[in-house]
Amino acid sequence: MTIENILIATDFSDASQSALKQALRFANTFGATVHILHVVDELEPGWYGVDDAKKRADALRGAIKQEAQSMLVEMVPDDAGVAVNTHVSMQLSFDVSATINEYASERDIDLIVIGSRGQTDRSAYALGRVASQVIEEAPCPVLAVAETAPWMGASEPLSDIVAPIDFSKPSYQAYAHARYLAAAFGARLHLVFVAESRTVPLFSDTGLPGLRTIDMPSEIVDNSRAALQHMIDHADGPSVEHKIHIEKGEPAAAVLDLIERKGIGLAVIATRGHSALERLLLGSTTRRLLRMASCPVLTLRTPANNEANEA
Numbered sequence: 503m504t505i506e507n508i509l510i511a512t513d514f515s516d517a518s519q520s521a522l523k524q525a526l527r528f529a530n531t532f533g534a535t536v537h538i539l540h541v542v543d544e545l546e547p548g549w550y551g552v553d554d555a556k557k558r559a560d561a562l563r564g565a566i567k568q569e570a571q572s573m574l575v576e577m578v579p580d581d582a583g584v585a586v587n588t589h590v591s592m593q594l595s596f597d598v599s600a601t602i603n604e605y606a607s608e609r610d611i612d613l614i615v616i617g618s619r620g621q622t623d624r625s626a627y628a629l630g631r632v633a634s635q636v637i638e639e640a641p642c643p644v645l646a647v648a649e650t651a652p653w654m655g656a657s658e659p660l661s662d663i664v665a666p667i668d669f670s671k672p673s674y675q676a677y678a679h680a681r682y683l684a685a686a687f688g689a690r691l692h693l694v695f696v697a698e699s700r701t702v703p704l705f706s707d708t709g710l711p712g713l714r715t716i717d718m719p720s721e722i723v724d725n726s727r728a729a730l731q732h733m734i735d736h737a738d739g740p741s742v743e744h745k746i747h748i749e750k751g752e753p754a755a756a757v758l759d760l761i762e763r764k765g766i767g768l769a770v771i772a773t774r775g776h777s778a779l780e781r782l783l784l785g786s787t788t789r790r791l792l793r794m795a796s797c798p799v800l801t802l803r804t805p806a807n808n809e810a811n812e813a
Contacts, residue, residue: 503682505532509611511539511602511636517617521647524798525615527660528645531686534612539605541598599635607641618646618792618799637773637792637801643679647798660767664692666757666787667730672772672804678739679802680770685740692764693730694747696756697723723748754790767797774804 510525512518522538529536606614618633637644665680667673677693684691697718704714730746749756761769774785792799 503612503679505534505612507537507609507611508532508534508613508615509537509539509602509606509609510615511541511632513540513617513632515617516649517630517647519617520649521615521617521645524645524647528613528615537605537609537611539602541601599632599639602632602636603639603641611642613643613645614640615645615647618648633792634789637803640803643800643802645798645800646792648795659689660687661689662692662764662766663687663689663768663770664694664757664760664764664766665770666694666696666753667733668695668753669729670772672774672802674733674737675804676770676772676802677733678737679800681737681739681742683768683770683800684742689767690743690745692745692747692760692766693734694749694757694760695726695730696753697726697748697750698753699751717750723750753787754794757787757791758794761795761797768800769795769797770800770802772802772804 505528508525508529510518510522512522525536528534602614602616605611614636616633616636618630633646637646663680663684665673665677667677680691683689699718700716701713704712726748727746734744734746747760749760757769760766769791771788771791772785773788788799788801792801
């Protein structure tokens with residue numbers, strides 16, 4: 503994994519401002535170029551045509567660059583290794599997420615950084631429409647940042663990263679990225695396996711329905727720690743400090759609890775996992791982490807089954 507070009511997609515919401523700070527932090531660590539993109543949404547109430555968009559773009563371009571440079575000076579006094587390029591899109595498109603992903607593809611972007619909720623997303627606990635669509639179709643990893651996400655500045659380094667592992671191929675790929683990032687930031691890497699409990703319907707002779715909780719077989723739980731250690735020992739990648747956690751319960755809830763207990767600064771997860779009931783869109787665990795995690799969440803897109811078969 504290499505990070506040479508980072509795209510920050512901003513709509514000037516509070517979440518996108520936090521996302522810009524995170525993008526600059528990553529850029530400073532990897533010596534990457536930051537592309538700052540604002541897409542004019544033709545469906546928004548303030549849209550008045552191409553001429554208006556051009557006027558707005560000229561004004562926005564200078565404001566965006568000045569703001570980014572101010573953040574850079576605050577975080578990295580000498581601006582070492584960071585170049586900021588700005589771009590304001592005025593394409594006649596009604597699809598903001600598609601414009602972001604097309605920009606990423608055309609310019610060989612290695613990481614997209616985006617606020618998890620935008621100006622038009624009202625719920626504090628819902629994944630924003632644009633962010634969700636970008637994550638589902640992105641040509642590269644996406645870092646989703648909430649409004650309240652911590653700023654990993656010089657006084658608050660990224661010291662702990664978590665990667666949930668369910669032993670699926672996508673989770674192995676997420677682990678490889680997490681290990682690379684842990685080495686770059688000098689962080690501890692927490693691997694967590696959740697022994698999932700499932701609630702299923704239960705029907706009695708009386709015909710009255712009930713619910714029953716089914717735990718994961720004990721032999722799987724007992725062997726999970728050794729399996730994680732085997733993965734650590736035999737996987738390629740830089741040497742980093744690992745911590746192994748075996749949790750029980752609902753996967754997203756267990757990971758969210760671990761994030762709070764350990765002060766995790768970054769979660770790395772694939773968009774889909776091992777579940778036999780996995781949805782065609784974002785996996786349920788990934789979606790809940792994106793909605794509820796107090797830290798930024800880095801997602802790696804996993805093709806849907808039909809897409810993978812066509813490749």
